[in-house]
Amino acid sequence: MRYDTIIIGAGLSGLAAGIRLAYFDKSVCILERHTTIGGLNSFYRLRGRNHDVGLHAVTNYAKPGTKKGPLSKLLRQLRLRWDDFALCPQIGSSIAFPGHTLNFTNEFEYFQQQVSEVFPEQKDNFAKLVKAIEQHDALDLEREKVSGRKVVSSYISDPLLVEMLFCPLMFYGSATAHDMDFSQFVIMFNSIFREGFGRPYQGIRLLLKKLVKQFRSFGGELKLRSGVQSIREKDGKAIGVVLDDGTVLEADNVLSSAGSIETFNLCQQKNELVKKYQPGEITYVETIFSLDCLPSELDHHKTIVFYNDQPDFRYENPVLPADVKSGIICSPNNFDYDEPLEEGRIRITALANTDYWMNLSEEKYLEEKKNWCEKIIDSAVRYIPDFRDHILDTDMFTPRTIKKFTGHLNGCVYGAPDKFVNGKTHLKNLYLCGTDQGFLGIIGSMLSGISISNAYLMD
Amino acid sequence: MSTEDIRQVILEILERIAPDEDLTDLKDDVPFRDQMELDSMDFLDIVMELRKMYRVQIPEEDYENLVTMDKTVSYLLPILKDVNSPA
Numbered sequence: 001m002r003y004d005t006i007i008i009g010a011g012l013s014g015l016a017a018g019i020r021l022a023y024f025d026k027s028v029c030i031l032e033r034h035t036t037i038g039g040l041n042s043f044y045r046l047r048g049r050n051h052d053v054g055l056h057a058v059t060n061y062a063k064p065g066t067k068k069g070p071l072s073k074l075l076r077q078l079r080l081r082w083d084d085f086a087l088c089p090q091i092g093s094s095i096a097f098p099g100h101t102l103n104f105t106n107e108f109e110y111f112q113q114q115v116s117e118v119f120p121e122q123k124d125n126f127a128k129l130v131k132a133i134e135q136h137d138a139l140d141l142e143r144e145k146v147s148g149r150k151v152v153s154s155y156i157s158d159p160l161l162v163e164m165l166f167c168p169l170m171f172y173g174s175a176t177a178h179d180m181d182f183s184q185f186v187i188m189f190n191s192i193f194r195e196g197f198g199r200p201y202q203g204i205r206l207l208l209k210k211l212v213k214q215f216r217s218f219g220g221e222l223k224l225r226s227g228v229q230s231i232r233e234k235d236g237k238a239i240g241v242v243l244d245d246g247t248v249l250e251a252d253n254v255l256s257s258a259g260s261i262e263t264f265n266l267c268q269q270k271n272e273l274v275k276k277y278q279p280g281e282i283t284y285v286e287t288i289f290s291l292d293c294l295p296s297e298l299d300h301h302k303t304i305v306f307y308n309d310q311p312d313f314r315y316e317n318p319v320l321p322a323d324v325k326s327g328i329i330c331s332p333n334n335f336d337y338d339e340p341l342e343e344g345r346i347r348i349t350a351l352a353n354t355d356y357w358m359n360l361s362e363e364k365y366l367e368e369k370k371n372w373c374e375k376i377i378d379s380a381v382r383y384i385p386d387f388r389d390h391i392l393d394t395d396m397f398t399p400r401t402i403k404k405f406t407g408h409l410n411g412c413v414y415g416a417p418d419k420f421v422n423g424k425t426h427l428k429n430l431y432l433c434g435t436d437q438g439f440l441g442i443i444g445s446m447l448s449g450i451s452i453s454n455a456y457l458m459d
Numbered sequence: 460m461s462t463e464d465i466r467q468v469i470l471e472i473l474e475r476i477a478p479d480e481d482l483t484d485l486k487d488d489v490p491f492r493d494q495m496e497l498d499s500m501d502f503l504d505i506v507m508e509l510r511k512m513y514r515v516q517i518p519e520e521d522y523e524n525l526v527t528m529d530k531t532v533s534y535l536l537p538i539l540k541d542v543n544s545p546a
């Protein structure tokens with residue numbers, strides 16, 4: 001069998017790319033190594049409970065009927081209806097720093113008001129920053145990189161506000177430590193503060209189910225348990241792949257969502273290529289608690305709390321196994337659903353030292369998970385009501401888990417620091433999409449798959 | 460295909476691209492962009508849908524002819540004149 005395009009990976013970017021290509025009558029096959037779809041945003045069942053892997057919140061929320069913005073663009077490109085994703089809006093989130101808390105909802109005016117109440121002397125500066133953000137074309141792919149911190153600090157003169165603005169934006173979308181490119185800052189600012197958070201009642205399963213159904217209905221082929229062992233090349237061109245079991249598949253184009261270095265590792269010149277690029281180093285541990293009550297019954301109503309117990313926010317690969325000075329507390333219950341979710345859940349995410357978790361023996365690994373899980377809760381209950389007496393079940397994943405199930409080096413959630421924005425590689429007909437192309441998150445990665453397909457794979 | 464057939468084809472394309480949109484009141488002389496916020500990606504999709512259905516190639520410099528329903532129909536009329544109307 002020869003395909004027009006083979007896609008490596010059935011994560012959100014691969015599925016979105018597949019839908020575009022299949023819709024326009026290309027023969028396309030998505031190959032996924034894992035037993036199920038979703039990649040970094042998948043789902044699993046453990047001790048009788050359904051869990052999402054990655055989903056805290058879908059960013060870029062838009063109300064039904066919205067005609068503009070990334071979500072509407074995405075739905076049109078995938079020929080889906082708003083109801084297919086059925087996003088319920090968040091109740092309200094916050095950024096908590098020592099002595100200062102900024103709340104935000106999906107109404108941007110409310111956030112502007114919060115900034116002027118909490119930082120009255122920064123009101124005008126913030127308005128200027130917002131204006132600069134509005135005027136910045138973040139999707140201009142030719143633009144030089146500039147330090148986001150530099151630009152933002154040129155408007156905002158209170159360093160604490162700068163840190164508080166960067167905290168959620170870096171947590172939810174920076175592949176680089178300490179600072180992010182200003183364009184990426186703008187993309188994340190808009191997707192979180194301007195557009196906001198939503199979640200389907202049924203979690204990521206719903207989105208993934210819709211995507212696969214759409215892909216199949218347009219004639220696309222999806223093969224699970226079909227890892228790609230190598231990419232076949234001829235005269236500097238990709239001509240197909242070899243699967244883990246030795247099966248050879250031919251294709252005119254190969255589109256990989258596995259990551260940049262991860263993809264180069266499948267190529268003949270891997271030794272030279274891999275030396276040229278740095279893998280990412282930002283990754284997380286996440287703890288998931290099932291509760292015997294709803295968080296609201298404990299008087300916890302926030303959708304997401306981004307906290308940091310120091311005046312400055314350190315977004316980096318921590319020296320300790322996990323950094324409990326800062327974190328993200330998400331309650332999937334605290335969205336505006338028609339009816340409450342079956343069970344109360346709290347998820348807490350903290351920056352993690354990837355090498356530490358990768359190199360532990362199996363026995364020590366389990367012990368350390370337990371150990372750090374406790375430290376993480378102890379830290380988080382400074383910011384939300386103490387829920388420790390209500391825990392029914394706990395799960396925790398680490399960079400090691402992410403590596404195991406998605407193949408991403410170092411278990412990195414946002415991939416390598418250097419992005420391949422135009423999707424091109426050293427091989428003709430081999431393209432990158434997803435995390436390492438540079439559009440991040442659930443909506444971002446789908447737009448990435450769409451953009452790269454539109455640019456190269458439609459003729 | 461007749462003018463009316465082509466109009467119907469375009470309507471169906473728009474319905475597929477923006478299934479949430481109510482097109483019953485679509486005005487034929489007002490730009491799609493203003494009524495439905497179609498952007499360049501959407502216009503490209505109209506072109507690709509036409510290519511998929513009728514194998515017609517529309518060069519980029521002609522995209523400006525797809526601004527309104529009226530203009531689109533008159534642009535496509537000679538191109539699709541030998542195509543049978545959809546069943």
Ligand SMILES: Cc1cc2nc3c(=O)[nH]c(=O)nc-3n(C[C@H](O)[C@H](O)[C@H](O)COP(=O)(O)OP(=O)(O)OC[C@H]3O[C@@H](n4cnc5c(N)ncnc54)[C@H](O)[C@@H]3O)c2cc1C
Binds near residue numbers: 011
């Ligand atoms: C803990 C966590 C929380 C997150 N929370 C959010 C959130 O709240 N909101 C949000 O918007 N985003 C969130 N994200 C980010 C979001 O999940 C990702 O940005 C997005 O899913 C990336 O999709 P992708 O298609 O680029 O990559 P992936 O999902 O990684 O897709 C790549 C796929 O390729 C497969 N693969 C790799 N190598 C091979 C091979 N050789 N052969 C075959 N298949 C292969 C992998 O198994 C994987 O399925 C979170 C991520 C994590 C891990």
